[in-house]
Amino acid sequence: MKDTGIKNLGSENSSQQHNHNEDQQYAQNEDRDRTGVAAQPDLFDLTRLRLSQDFAAEIGVKKALLTVPVHRPDRQWFVRVHPDPEFRLEAAVLEMKDDRETYLVDPVLLPEPPGEVIPKVLFTAINRQGVVFLWPVHLPNTDGRHDEWNRSALEAAEMAIGCWIRVASNISLGAYEVFEASADLPDPKWPDVSFKKLLEIAFRDRLIRSLDHAVIKKLQGAL
């Protein structure tokens, strides 16, 4: 062949290898089935010609979990809560309303900074699009009192363990309303990640372990 600079299919090694392997596989199958010397292989045995369409199994691409938001469910979302008690945590959190960010506070710092840190339970939740998030819900006060908003949120989270629900605030009612999906929806597929890992991802940059943390300084007016 002249060197014309035109691409030669013969150089498509991966393609050749691919087809060579398929041919070999077919030949082996044929050899196994041959019962006599003169047996003519069925060149059109469709079950043997069939290639897999399970692309995921062949490439092994897995979605990496890099972000775990911490917030209550969007009012349009249908959500479920992880049924395993290991996937929830009663924690001290600090919410910066202006920045819409939630910080996890190391309990050793409590009761500092006074009045800002709130006890909440962090539920592992997931929506129908497969977005995993931590749903913080107020725990009752030390005197056991719980306002309607927090009480209804806690009940909603508990309900979401067993069914798909949507949670929407109703100002007139002064509480969250819960809507249960009537369709027969499949259970969610939880990511193969430990709760510890979820916490690490969620609070990677929002963990307060000392009173020197910039957020504490800001609250103290020191920044």
Place this chain on the structure above:
Amino acid sequence: MRFGSVDFKEVWFGDFEFAASAGDRPQPVCLVAHELSTGRSVRLFQEQFRHLKEPPYSIASDSLFVAYYASAELGCHLALGWALPANVIDLYVEFRGLTNGSETPAGAGLLGALIYFGHDVMEGIEKEKMRQLALRGGEYTDTERQALLAYCESDVMALRKLINQMLPALNIHHALLRGRFMKAVAHMEHTGVPIDAESFVLLKENWDHIQDQLIRRVDADYGVFEGRTFKSDQFARWLLENNIPWPQLQSGRLALDDDTFREMEHVHPKIRPLRQLRVSLSQMRLADLAVGPDRRNRTLLSPFRARTGRNQPSNTAFIFGPAVWLRCLIQPMFMMGIGYADWCQREFGIAAALSGDEAMQAAYLSGDPYLAFAKQAGAAPPDATKASHSQIREQFKACALAVQYGMEAESLARRIGQPVWQARQLLRLHHETYEKFWKWSDAAVDYAMLNGRLHTVFGWVIRVGAQTNPRMLRNFPMQANGSEMLRLACCLATERGIRVCAPIHDALLIESPLERLELEVARTQEAMAEASRAVLDGFELRTEAKLFRYPERFADERGAAMWNTVWQIIEEIRGRAACA
């Protein structure tokens, strides 16, 4: 001779030169064949082989026949009354497959393939001269005969060169399966589609007058034509009067392409006659519709021309190409009937089966996947019916179809005539309801991007190039496996002696004597069911069929109104001719 893992006793390269007028069967002029291992050659002119009962080369099950665009050679076999070779490899098809998605600087013809592999080739002008000489037919001088045989032989020897370079990259078993389809193509092109030739001639002869009359009658409801010119400002006024929002180009002008019209006619059916009129005026060249002297429409089915492996026959030469209403010209011959069998919701079924999404499979098996989708998503109660929830069903149907074509929310919103947020909501419900399908679909795109290729169940490959559109890759498994299914159904049907007139995307048109019509249609449907099981690993797709008995003509409800209008005009012409 060992080809991959297959032994062949003889491997014959073959080529015919033939004469053919539009719509007619080929008339072989000369033939050259060459055997690979012995170097034996056969060079014959028409009078030397016309009387033969079988080809002068082996077509037995231990032999292989290799050609370039084999359906032409196999069509010559059928024209001569010869049996077809048991095993065929078509190097055109294999070249298309090996370069599918890549650049081929000189096209996919034999010259293109030779240039691609760096061979010296005959000048294109010289080749065209020889081709025209063969097509001319009639008597040939000795010089012309020698020139044609030499030309034919050069093509055959080119196959030898090509096979050496292509063989290492071929999967022989898949290539043989594709070659098997080329035999079916030869059968279907040989059979052709029966046409009401009298009406066709009337249409063709009076087309100018009919066009003017069509404009006058159809445009009476719109007022958007001046003479034969479509006036966009008048169309804009009509849209305003009818309160129809219309997509615009970035320039602010109305989008007037046929895709937009097609999309809009779904939401506003009153657009349909106008769209059909525009298509009839702009795309239809009746003189190009290939109807042979035996009143049959025949044209190259152009197999494997599309990236998905689909057939892509000429839009103007094929009866299923131009405006839908023209299909009413299809009419079975006397004492014959035709059957049109198509798969129901084929792409939805393929997606459900190949992705293994149980919810999607259940929706398909319910018989009405669109209503089932609405129920699964909680938008319709379990006891909903097509009648009780028609609007919801239409929206979920549009969404399911939109997903297959990679449509996004804006286009879907236009299609369903609803706000974009509602279209987004529908697409979101699809993601939620068919989660497994979406994972599989994402994996298919990932696989293609990682490996630079994506394949069907029987090895038709698309290569990922710089210009590859991810939306096309996502759609490829449905479209290309659908194409595999159609090919296999064509093979099974023609091999079982069913007279298949043409394949049409997801359907087969067959003909049969009236007394056997129902049986033959049932056999066709069985072949289609079998093909679906083979492609989908046991999952069977439903088919439905329409039967038309002579003198009934083929009917497509989308084109019925337009056909009736055209027919009225023809009747008037006939009436005037009778009076005169």
